[in-house]
Amino acid sequence: MNLAKTYNPKNVLLAISIIAFLLIITQFFKDWSFPDTHWKVEKEEDMKVSPGYPITQKFISRKDNLSTIAILLRSSKKNESKGTLNLNILDEACENIIRKSSIKFHTLDSQSMYNFNFKKIKDSSDKTYCLKLAFIPKKEDAKDIRLFTMSNYSEENVFLYNPKKDREYPNLSLAMQPGYKGDNFYEDTKILIQRISQYKPWFLKDVYLFIIFLLAILLSIATVTLLIII
Amino acid sequence: MRKNTKIILFIIVFGFFLRELSLVAIMPLFSGQDEPRHYNTVQILNESEHTWEVTKKSKEDKEKGQFETYNFSEEIRKTAQLAQTEQNPREYYKKMNFSESSDGINEQEIISQNDPAINKFYPPDIVGGTRAYHRTASAIEHLFENENILFRFFSVRIFSILLGTISVGLCFFIAKNVGFTEKESLLITAITSFQPKLSVYFSNINYDALVILSFTAFALAGVMSIKNGPSWKNFTALLATSLLATLTKGIGIILFFLLFYLILFHFYKKLTSLKKHIPVSIWISIFGIAMITLGFLSYFMQLTPNFPSLFDYLLNSIPKIPSSLENYWGDLVWSRNDYSSHLIRLIWLAEIVSFIGILFLFFKKNTTFFVKKEFLLFFILLIATLQASIRFYDWKIFSLTGSLELGTPGRYFLPTIIPHLILIFSGLGVIAEKRSHLTTILTSGLILMSSIFSHLLLNSIIPRYYF
Numbered sequence: 001m002n003l004a005k006t007y008n009p010k011n012v013l014l015a016i017s018i019i020a021f022l023l024i025i026t027q028f029f030k031d032w033s034f035p036d037t038h039w040k041v042e043k044e045e046d047m048k049v050s051p052g053y054p055i056t057q058k059f060i061s062r063k064d065n066l067s068t069i070a071i072l073l074r075s076s077k078k079n080e081s082k083g084t085l086n087l088n089i090l091d092e093a094c095e096n097i098i099r100k101s102s103i104k105f106h107t108l109d110s111q112s113m114y115n116f117n118f119k120k121i122k123d124s125s126d127k128t129y130c131l132k133l134a135f136i137p138k139k140e141d142a143k144d145i146r147l148f149t150m151s152n153y154s155e156e157n158v159f160l161y162n163p164k165k166d167r168e169y170p171n172l173s174l175a176m177q178p179g180y181k182g183d184n185f186y187e188d189t190k191i192l193i194q195r196i197s198q199y200k201p202w203f204l205k206d207v208y209l210f211i212i213f214l215l216a217i218l219l220s221i222a223t224v225t226l227l228i229i230i
Numbered sequence: 231m232r233k234n235t236k237i238i239l240f241i242i243v244f245g246f247f248l249r250e251l252s253l254v255a256i257m258p259l260f261s262g263q264d265e266p267r268h269y270n271t272v273q274i275l276n277e278s279e280h281t282w283e284v285t286k287k288s289k290e291d292k293e294k295g296q297f298e299t300y301n302f303s304e305e306i307r308k309t310a311q312l313a314q315t316e317q318n319p320r321e322y323y324k325k326m327n328f329s330e331s332s333d334g335i336n337e338q339e340i341i342s343q344n345d346p347a348i349n350k351f352y353p354p355d356i357v358g359g360t361r362a363y364h365r366t367a368s369a370i371e372h373l374f375e376n377e378n379i380l381f382r383f384f385s386v387r388i389f390s391i392l393l394g395t396i397s398v399g400l401c402f403f404i405a406k407n408v409g410f411t412e413k414e415s416l417l418i419t420a421i422t423s424f425q426p427k428l429s430v431y432f433s434n435i436n437y438d439a440l441v442i443l444s445f446t447a448f449a450l451a452g453v454m455s456i457k458n459g460p461s462w463k464n465f466t467a468l469l470a471t472s473l474l475a476t477l478t479k480g481i482g483i484i485l486f487f488l489l490f491y492l493i494l495f496h497f498y499k500k501l502t503s504l505k506k507h508i509p510v511s512i513w514i515s516i517f518g519i520a521m522i523t524l525g526f527l528s529y530f531m532q533l534t535p536n537f538p539s540l541f542d543y544l545l546n547s548i549p550k551i552p553s554s555l556e557n558y559w560g561d562l563v564w565s566r567n568d569y570s571s572h573l574i575r576l577i578w579l580a581e582i583v584s585f586i587g588i589l590f591l592f593f594k595k596n597t598t599f600f601v602k603k604e605f606l607l608f609f610i611l612l613i614a615t616l617q618a619s620i621r622f623y624d625w626k627i628f629s630l631t632g633s634l635e636l637g638t639p640g641r642y643f644l645p646t647i648i649p650h651l652i653l654i655f656s657g658l659g660v661i662a663e664k665r666s667h668l669t670t671i672l673t674s675g676l677i678l679m680s681s682i683f684s685h686l687l688l689n690s691i692i693p694r695y696y697f
Contacts, residue, residue, distance in 0.1 A: 013673050024689065025688065027685075028688040032697065035325065035697065037326065192692075192696060196256055196696060197255075198326070198329065200384065201385075215248050219248055219249075220245050220249060223245050223423070227238070228673055
């Protein structure tokens, strides 16, 4: 093998651009899930989550391929509640764990939702699930974290239970949205195109939009690649 | 220009156009910076003489993000309500309620609505000042008056894209005429085409799209006049672009000061060629700077400077510079997965190295570079004048209100982004010394900028609205 040729700066730059692109696209696919916007999220009362007392929420999945639970958390000061949030999806009886997901954090903010992603549950439509959210602090003296709750907007909300107070809240739910994926990549793309098409004129809808996206991606890749290799 | 260069330039420019078209579709209705106000300005210019009853409504009564409380046209207020676009810009967790098809839940109602595009509440929420952009956009709006609001609104957004596409195309000619090779110029053009903040602005209804184009065209005309000497063609182009910028937004007036400076420059060159340069070079520089300063002061005097407030202003505004710089390079801070601020630190590093290169070029003897110093000085002056004017105006508002009401977000400095990028790569070129090294730096710059753009689009903008 000709080493001088292999270590040509052009090859190195091409490799860097491919790696950068792959990293970006991986992150994109990792978050690719469509929240059920039927659950209208609002910031209302907050509820504490103490270590050792996981909050339980029962809900009905409206569709198949449940793959994300997005939860709105209240902001915390830097490092005062550093730790991990573990989310388990259990069966209706809250006994058997079906999926697990966790998020590590140093500080919490309340401007956007925290997405707990997991492998999609294929036949989730119309089934009741039990969600358990536990806070594992990094330090013993960490403050409890707080999450937002909201009045019972969605009929899919079954109940919310706070074990520390040993109390059920029938008309309250976590400020959350279940998220779903399609059956395959084609269906995921179709849903994304459908969502973007909404409230757009005909020339920025469906097949026109798909062609625009496709050509934009191809020409962007061509721009970078051509300018590296010429 | 070689045939291959033409083909690649077409790919860059057309690629930019299509990326912008994608952004136009991805950004929901009225989601751009002050977009409903700009669109209301476009609509109000098409209003015929008032035959309807007007109600007075104080602007103070409006609630942030609640468009039904704003003094917009009936059509905008109703559409915003139906399309669920009313939201606080910082509440990223709120998303529109999507339907299971390509038509929004209330889309048919929007298409068939009869609410007129007239303002019934006065004073209307519109963009003040000059109107070149809005007048052109209102002609487009008028052309499609029989179409629904979605068609008209997005057609005006496409008008902004066209302005952006021309700006990106002009970038190639600026770079080439200051001395970069065709390949280097293509690379700089491609880097510009991926600048995220610029891309977002050219996909919105906003007069900045025309301001940026005017400044870019002025920069090209200035470069041509420095390169080829003064001519009626160059002078007309400089005058026309200054006029266009001024007719679009107040800040455009600074181009007249720069035009004046260019005339002084040519005058000075003429004198030096007559070998009378020794005393003249000094007084012309002083005269030029003094005239520009006086010009600025006379323009801003109407607000009466309050010099004792300068220290307070600096104390308040200097800490905002880092976030303004991040914002300028495209940081959106929309999601927790946004790593663009880390990537932007690399641009800052490149700017520091480039600054050292520029200093070497101007102050170290025997430092030569293929881009003439005159061009770089022109760019520095263009950038410095815009920076100084905006900060001066910000200080004036601060001295009147006691707070940073105007502020200096990065977007205010976008009109000189193309000269800025060329300046950065010139400085890096001085440090690199060899031309091949400069090509590698430019290619790395392209990878970095395209990565920031792709990351923001895929991991910040799309998830913000659709995931």
